[in-house]
Amino acid sequence: MAANPHTSEMVAQETNSIQQLKYWRSVQESIYKQKSRIDWVQLGGPNTKYFFCMMKHRQARNRIDTILTDQHVLLKKLADVEREVVGFYKKFMGSSSPSLEAIDLLTMRNGRQLSVDSQNILIALITVSEIDSAIQRIYDEKAPGL
Known part of the structure; x- marks a missing residue:
């Protein structure tokens, strides 16, 4: 390649x-x-x-113990890692972009996509009965987060 x-x-x-x-x-x-x-x-x-x-x-x-910066510097100290992550997201705050440069739309459109029905299911409102049903299906042996 x-x-x-x-x-x-x-x-x-x-x-x-x-x-x-x-x-x-x-x-x-x-x-x-x-x-x-x-x-x-x-x-x-x-x-x-x-x-x-x-x-x-x-x-x-x-x-996250280490992180590699845009300048290819490996940060190992917790304070440096925190500063880099916060700085990364602060760059985006208060700004807008007409396009997402990091995403190649042609590549994304050629990949797998959800059907319209699947998309509608994902954005449908959740009912109280669905929540109750999901909670009732949790077994007593289930450990949170696993």
């Missing part, structure tokens, strides 16, 4: 490979979540040393 980046066959293969990788990563993550939930239930629930150890591990995994 480096020699000829516009070869549609290579682009299609790359897209397919990326989709497969994402799928198998989600399968692996699902397996890990299920295993941890089983261990957690078997080892006594939320008031055990195991539970707190798992929570600390999860918090460490969900944290």
Whole structure:
């Protein structure tokens, strides 16, 4: 692809490979979540040393420790990482753009898109009965966030 980046066959293969990788990563993550939930239930629930150890591990995994700036500088200090993230979003506050330069609309339109029916389902109002139904389907063994 480096020699000829516009070869549609290579682009299609790359897209397919990326989709497969994402799928198998989600399968692996699902397996890990299920295993941890089983261990957690078997080892006594939320008031055990195991539970707190798992929570600390999860918090460490969900944290941004380093970040690479636009100038290719690796920031490792927490204050520097925070400053970079806040600065990134502050650039967008109070500004508008007629187009999104980071998004190639042709590429986006050639990819998968939701049908009109699916789009309407996503923007439909949520009813109280739907909320009640969803809450009733949550099992007692379900750990929040897993």
